[in-house]
Amino acid sequence: MPLTKRIIPCLDVKDGVVVKGVCFRNLKSVGDPPTLAVAYQDQGADEIVFLDVKASLAGAETLRSAVQKTAENLFIPLTVGGGIRLFNDVRLTLKAGADKTSVNTAAVQDPSLISKCANAFGSQCIVVAIDAKRVGDSWEVYTRSGTQPSGLDAIEWAKEVCDRGAGEILLTSMDADGTKMGYDIALTRTVVRAVGVPVIASGGCGTIDHVVEVLTKGEADAALAASIFHYGQHTVGEVKRILESKGVPIRKGVVA
Amino acid sequence: MKISIMDYGVGNLHSISKGIERAGSQVRVISNPEDLLSSDCIVFPGVGAFGAAMDTLRPILPQLRERIKSGVPTIGVCLGMQILFEKSEESPGAGVAVLKGEVLKLKGPRIPQMGWNDVVSTGDALFEGVPDGTQFYFANSYVCRPAESVEIAESEYGQRFPSAVRKGNTFGVQFHPEKSGAPGLRLLSNFVRLAEGSM
Numbered sequence: 208m209p210l211t212k213r214i215i216p217c218l219d220v221k222d223g224v225v226v227k228g229v230c231f232r233n234l235k236s237v238g239d240p241p242t243l244a245v246a247y248q249d250q251g252a253d254e255i256v257f258l259d260v261k262a263s264l265a266g267a268e269t270l271r272s273a274v275q276k277t278a279e280n281l282f283i284p285l286t287v288g289g290g291i292r293l294f295n296d297v298r299l300t301l302k303a304g305a306d307k308t309s310v311n312t313a314a315v316q317d318p319s320l321i322s323k324c325a326n327a328f329g330s331q332c333i334v335v336a337i338d339a340k341r342v343g344d345s346w347e348v349y350t351r352s353g354t355q356p357s358g359l360d361a362i363e364w365a366k367e368v369c370d371r372g373a374g375e376i377l378l379t380s381m382d383a384d385g386t387k388m389g390y391d392i393a394l395t396r397t398v399v400r401a402v403g404v405p406v407i408a409s410g411g412c413g414t415i416d417h418v419v420e421v422l423t424k425g426e427a428d429a430a431l432a433a434s435i436f437h438y439g440q441h442t443v444g445e446v447k448r449i450l451e452s453k454g455v456p457i458r459k460g461v462v463a
Numbered sequence: 464m465k466i467s468i469m470d471y472g473v474g475n476l477h478s479i480s481k482g483i484e485r486a487g488s489q490v491r492v493i494s495n496p497e498d499l500l501s502s503d504c505i506v507f508p509g510v511g512a513f514g515a516a517m518d519t520l521r522p523i524l525p526q527l528r529e530r531i532k533s534g535v536p537t538i539g540v541c542l543g544m545q546i547l548f549e550k551s552e553e554s555p556g557a558g559v560a561v562l563k564g565e566v567l568k569l570k571g572p573r574i575p576q577m578g579w580n581d582v583v584s585t586g587d588a589l590f591e592g593v594p595d596g597t598q599f600y601f602a603n604s605y606v607c608r609p610a611e612s613v614e615i616a617e618s619e620y621g622q623r624f625p626s627a628v629r630k631g632n633t634f635g636v637q638f639h640p641e642k643s644g645a646p647g648l649r650l651l652s653n654f655v656r657l658a659e660g661s662m
Contacts, residue, residue, distance in 0.1 A: 209572070210576065210577075210578040210579065210580050210601075210620065211578060211579045211580070211598060213578050213579070248644070253578070253579060253600075275477075278475075278477050278478065279481075281478070282478060282481075282482065282641060282642060282643070282644050282645075282647060282648060283600070283642055283643075283644055284600060284602070284639075284642050298473070301473070301474050301475045301510075302474075302475065303475075303477075304475055304477040304478070305475060306475055306478075306602075306642065326512065327473055327511075327512075327515075328473050328474055328510070328511065329474075329510065329511055329512055329542070330575055330604060331575045331577060331602035331603065331604070332474065332510070374575050374577065374602075375575075375577055403573055403574060404573060404574065404575065404577075405573050405575070405577045405578065428573065428577070428578065429578070458579040458598045459598065
């Protein structure tokens with residue numbers, strides 16, 4: 208039996224509230240992080256990702272307090288990202304109750320941060336988030352919540368972060384994000400085949416079929432989604448039942 | 464019964480503390496390893512690296528080994544399970560060595576193993592109420608290879624490996640029960656009950 212494919216609801220948090228927007232803009236409020244996190248846990252979510260979208264709380268006490276409240280009643284893994292810059296931010300975020308921390312901009316600016324954190328906390332704690340935008344036949348890495356092109360090729364960067372000790376890649380297609388037109392399958396599969404660590408696909412989920420597609424054709428280990436869950440379109444349980452009917456291995460024993 | 468969770472100074476101890484509290488037991492997180500020597504029950508959590516964790520424990524290692532061997536209920540989670548063995552490929556230096564065997568790099572399709580995997584138990588009381596083949600959450604790059612017969616559950620990820628071990632009152636689990644939802648909480652509560660029963 209292989210590992211089950213993971214379904215990960217994403218909490219995009221701004222000023223302590225879960226929001227959802229299109230292409231990182233036009234953010235609308237949908238609820239508070241601890242309530243949504245527990246609701247998704249009860250529905251059978253395999254993990255929760257908490258992203259401080261505009262790094263609005265970055266490095267601050269308020270972020271850690273929001274993480275602490277979210278972790279309070281959570282007994283599944285919690286990944287926290289957004290504005291994490293320094294070694295000490297990683298340490299304090301884990302201490303606040305995160306199981307993994309996700310870094311993007313800080314890793315591009317100083318790639319040695321990845322190995323430093325992986326050595327201290329273990330690779331399994333260090334997720335590198337890659338926001339990729341298609342440029343011709345390849346994809347470029349963007350930083351600062353998708354506002355700044357880095358000049359790095361996404362596939363080469365994915366390989367490098369693994370060499371430096373990243374334990375997982377959270378891959379967001381900026382072209383697909385917020386469109387609800389489906390994940391970027393080509394990008395996902397290319398990264399999955401280029402690296403040896405698990406890859407979480409993100410950006411573009413609008414239907415259950417999109418989840419099926421990215422976990423099969425896209426070969427992703429996990430699918431991240433926000434709006435299909437936040438607006439009550441589907442529960443995690445519904446997504447899993449469809450996945451199971453299509454022969455995709457999922458975690459059982461949780462119904463909702 | 465006072466349960467001590469050893470803090471090696473890195474990582475998240477929140478969930479393991481809450482998980483054990485839910486089982487109805489008092490928990491204290493300790494950062495001075497000397498305090499382990501007066502604990503009724505010891506938890507080695509699953510965060511950090513082998514070498515760093517052993518550096519924390521080294522000053523009290525002979526006494527700690529004696530205390531665990533004398534039957535003080537102990538559970539190691541993930542890395543905490545691995546340090547119960549004699550040595551690891553991850554870092555040089557000895558482990559706590561209350562279990563015979565070593566820790567080796569996991570050879571699986573994608574490393575770390577990150578996610579939910581089937582656990583098949585032999586029916587030990589630690590798994591009471593947990594249906595066979597229940598999935599637990601793993602996040603590991605290394606696995607244990609016991610040199611004595613201690614395996615009480617196994618899993619497979621590119622290779623078969625022991626996902627839980629037991630020798631008397633010493634337990635180890637390669638997965639994270641505190642991150643494995645309801646079945647994980649049940650397992651922690653089973654451990655607390657077994658620990659209380661041994662007093």
